[in-house]
Amino acid sequence: MTSFESAKKLFKLISHSPFDFFIASCFVIVLATVELPLPIFMAILIDNIIPSGDTKNLIFVGLLLFGFRAGASIFQVIQNYIVAIIINDFTANIRKSMIFKMLRMPYQNYLNAEAHGMATRFSEDVDKVSEFAQHTIVFLIRPILSFTFIMTLMMFWNVPLALYCLIIIPAITLATRLIRSRMQMYSLQQKVCTEKLEIKIVEALSNIKIIRAFTAEEIFHKKADVEIENIEKSSISFKLWSEFANKSIEIIRTLNQIGFIFFAAWQVFDGNLTLGGFIALQTMADGVRSPIAQIMFYFTNFSSKAVSLDRVYEVIDQKQEQEDNHHLKKLEAIEGNIKFKNIDLIYGKTRVLNNITLDIPKGQMVALVGPSGAGKTSLTNLLMGLVKPDDGQIYIDDYSLRGIDIYSLRDHMGVVYQESILFNNTVKYNMLMGSANATNDAIWEALEIANAKEFIENLPNKLDTIIGVNGIKLSGGQQQRLSIARAILSNPKIMILDEATSSLDSTSELEIKMALDNALKDRTSIVIAHRLSTIVNADKIIVIDKGKIIDSGTHQELIQKKSGLYYELYQTQTEGLENYKQSK
Template identity: 35%
Template sequence: MKDYFRLLSFAKPIEKFAIPYVFATLLYILFNTLNLALLAPLLDTLFNHKKAVEVAVAAAPAITEEKSWWDIMAKFRELTDYFILNYGDAQALKYVCLMIVASVFLSNIFRYLSAKTMEDLRVHTLLNLRKNVFNNVMNLHLGYFNSQRKGDIISKVSSDVQVVQFTVTNTLQVVFKEPVTLIVYIVLLFSISVKLTLFSLLIIPLSGLIIAKIVKRLRQQATQAHETFANMIGYLDEALSGIKIVKAFNATDYVKDRFHQENVKYSNITRKMVRRQQLASPVSEFLGVMMVAGIVYFGGSLVLTGKSDLTSSEFIAYIAIFSQVMRPAKALSDAFSGIHSGLAAGKRVLDLIDEKPEIVDSPKAIEIKSFNSSIVLQDVSFSYGEKKILDHINIEIPKGKTVALVGPSGGGKSTLMDLIPRFIEPQEGKILIDGIDIREVKVASLRSQMGFVNQESILFNDTIFNNIAFAKPDATADEVMAAAKIANAHDFIMNTDEGYETSIGDRGIRLSGGQRQRLCIARAILGNPPLMLLDEATSALDTESEKLVQDALYKLMENRTSLIIAHRLSTIQNADLIVVVENGKVIESGSHSELLNYNGLYRRLIDMQTFSE
């Protein structure tokens, strides 16, 4: 129940919905019960004659304390008797029918208002829950996403949240409405016959035990179903993202088979779970019919043998009311079976909400407005688990200088660059910006001083204009165009169908690699940061595209501090400082000419690239 109440907290301010819901529901129950309460007087009106009513009225004693349960029904009977005596049977029948119609009309009006309020609460809960889940996901550190399947995260944010909001609000609805309805019906039944009602209540716990036994394993099956569905979403995402590779390697059948196996597993679990859920409803209905049949037999015997003071109309009304008792009881059993699936999904959602980002602003973190002198890495070490990635790195990046990181793949260059914007944190040492430890700087203000261009051109399924303006949403058309011109992107943009308003498709699929990269550079230029981080920005391009992109990069780096990772060493020969990193250590540093004279790893890398070209 702890998880349930946590999930319910996302419905706040719940009183905004609960008060009108309670008011409308109570009025619905009142008028809905009134329909059944009028049944006995209606039957009396149909079957009794005026003279019989006159005799009954003359002979009837005042309502006694023993008959206090019957006060409400007695009032209805007195009212119909009054109509019969004064207006006749036909007129009395008309009045009773009009009362029933009015009661049904009002009960349905308040039923609609009750359902409308609950739907508003459901939408409100979904809005808050999905907002909190997504916000927390966006705040998590990059390391979290390296260890999690994207499909599992997508499943939690979309499918699991949907299941949770229906379960929470439906259960909330059932927990108030159905018990109150049940209590009102039972009170009405007691008012007709205490003996019959006590007999019927002996059977209800048996029904509850049987249904509880049926739904016992639902929560475990629901958890398995949600996890399997998340795997399916993961496979779907991988297949769509890598569709070109899938087809290139004739792996379509393999991908189909992998998805199909998970689909079959999910279908089997869902089938078993739904069977149990659906079994609860017919079982409760069958038990209800058995109870009605038992009461008909028991109560009918009492009436026939004269051991009960129930009239025929009262007994029929009792049976009709008791048949309605099973509806809220059945709704409670269905809610009880459904809550297990919701709580299983809710546990997964709450686990995601409870996941805390490892990188947060310290309480005394300051905001920096500019970059003035240098970034210094002092004795920095970093490990993934027990694997050492960086080992006591010392580098200084002075303002206005270009520093390049080179070396064999897997040496730790990208990890080193990720440390500067605090995508990850070093286990040892510290990084200073203008002499301030970056752990004492607000993350947002630190990253605002930096621009990023990665090897992979990360773009969004939007227009060219919005992709460039991503770093500055309030940018004007002139500013966006100026950034595109510097990035050598304006000409190809104007050759597209709709210019800057052209949609580039998922991940920029409608553009070439060089065009995508130039848009990324334009995006970085528009932000106008003093420090640029360039991670192999040209390594995946052809020669012509590389020349255009490299020219754009030179313009980008003008009057800026730049940290570059490059495998094509020809592109960084003019760097102010070249740092050679191998196996997590700095083994050489200096200018291009100095490193050539060292005749070390840098020289060997240069020679290999020259030979291969």
């Protein structure tokens, strides 16, 4: 992103509050003009009033000076207040935009490691962009106006001294040009390393069980140390170059000031400038140098702040799952008929699904069976609209998925995964994920269907009990029954169960199976299972291998064939169970 594009996007964000921005601009203009008469009053005071001993005018000018200063202070407070409103509103808007896009960007984006580092952009980068926006008002707009007004006044008063003040501009520009590119480089390095560190920390905390089990703390510690050291190096380098830039500006400003004093004093010696004029022009020169320094400070830091703006816009500019769904059909109600027709799906160079055709009539339970990586979960991801097929069509009640508002379709779906995905909040909060407007009665009814009502009633605060991160305060079976209750709360017509019982013991599996029998009644359901005992009553079993459907039928039909992948899986599981019993 070029500097012009960065500035354009920044001003677009700030101008979301046009009235506040207009009022702030008015106060900036007032502040830039209110101090203009002060040097003139000083010249009159020194050249005329003091030599003549005019006490009356001395008091009058003194009161005028006080009035201008007091007025400037009042306007400064009001301007700061309005700027604070603009910046806070700006920060809130940009965070809202980022959250909106984070929750709606294509599913594949979440599979990248960078997705886990977005919290850094949401907090640190947004803060930097907010600071950038504030500096735009304080260190760019106001200084430009102040410079313009004061320089115009100086030109009318003394052209040579006014032109001398302008020498500072090319001097500072040349001195800071190299510094700006260095600051941008180290700023980007710092942010990338911080994001990598955050990803590693999230990964470590999410998998702390495995780390403890394999005593791998030292491995992760060393990995984190590397990123911390990289952050430290880039941060020190950035601060060094930033300080170098500030001191360069300060030195050039001081040299210009000293030269101005000698140049102006020479004019006083020659009788071309009065002492009052000398003081007034010296004050104006400071008023010119200060805005120039502020503007140069702004542009020196522009590149590093623009890095944060770029990273924020990488999120805001993300495409949504469905960019424009106004023309798409919203499904108010469905029967639950599903059809996959000639579906192909390719990830990278790997063909995950190959010419899949499958009809699932409403109310039927269809099980997907096959080895890991066969394409079972990819099929359900396609149905939910998380990924799009490279070829073929998916139909819901004769409506093509390509023409359906995917969010309206998901309203008619319930999903239960192998790992119960629960939030560190109350039971009720977790249940309302399934239906935001559900009543307590509806929640209890769903819990009863999922055989979860009894253990919820025994919790200390029932529905208002905090269940911990990922439901850690509940047993595995309880977590899964709560997940099932959540999935059926909205009374979905389609249920998807992805290895919902594979990680449970036999007792828990039986409890879950009973809950599922209730949950799947009169619903179209797709069940992915490795434990074949959970799908023996399925209306149809689809056997998938290497992205193709290689067999189908009921449990009995597939077993009676005495051959094929399903029969081999059944034999393996049955023999394994018998061998286990004999060993006991």
